[in-house]
Amino acid sequence: MAAGANALPALIALRIEGTIDRWPDRKKRSHGGNPNARQPCAYAMEQEQQMRMGGTSRYMLTAALLFAALVPGGAARAEKRALRFGLTGDYPPFAEQRPDGSLQGADIDMARQIARTMGRPAEFVLTSWSTLPGDFAAGRFDIAIGGLTVTPERAALGTFSLTLLDDGKRPLALCRNQTRYKTLADIDRPGVNVQINRGPAIAQLAGQWLHRANLVVNRDDETLTARLLDGSVDVWITDGVVVDRIARQSHGRLCATTATPFNHVAKAWLIRNDPRLIGQVNKHLAKALRSGDWAAAVQAH
Structure with missing residues (x-):
């Protein structure tokens, strides 16, 4: 199988070469009124050369297509870009x-x-x-x-x-406050500092959900968890997958206050x-x- 596959390009090349070499004679054209009429041989050779060149281009394209279609892996190699x-x-x-x-x-x-x-x-x-x-x-x-x-x-x-x-947005808080901030009604109260991270989607949702709590937009991803731990904010509302990840990594200090998201995405x-x-x-x-x-x-x- 491998030997046959390797022989295909050579067979294609031989077929092309043979076809061009056996290019059929063209019908003689009338040279009446043609400025080259006094040199019929040179004119015919020039026309034949142009037709050979055109034929070569067509057959080279045919060879490329045949190689891609017939040689194992030929078409696949065209899909090797990153x-x-x-x-x-x-x-x-x-x-x-x-x-x-x-x-x-x-x-x-x-x-x-x-x-x-x-x-x-x-x-x-x-x-x-x-x-x-x-x-x-x-x-x-x-x-x-x-x-x-x-x-x-x-x-x-x-x-x-x-x-x-x-997924959906859920709250994260200190584990000792886990039962205090389970619902939006628990969170949206005066004196509760609610943190959200940067991004238009969460800002829009927070504007719909929170009317009495103090909304804190934290654009520094590096301090989001730290501000919960040091008590600067009471609750952080973010994607549930992030809440669960941080809770796992906090060694019992931070907890998801509910498994039910406030919305669904x-x-x-x-x-x-x-x-x-x-x-x-x-x-x-x-x-x-x-x-x-x-x-x-x-x-x-």
């Missing part, structure tokens, strides 16, 4: 950039596995939440990952993958509108969801 993933790198457990510049997270693990399954290198392109839509539309990456919430605005740019996580990847790529990505994600590999990756990060 599979590009866009991410903000600031949303654990999905995707986080470490101080040394390396990346970690459940989405990073899945992206590398998918690229490896497809036989393509994985390339990660950093963006920001504000520039992500424009970067995706401009084709800077093939798939946007890293904890994207499904929204109509993003869905208009591409195709969302299978839902990876059903879906997390997924945004894929460029390529049916083949969409099918490949969803096939891998479906397998990871069924096997529990996705849930394990979220827990690990």
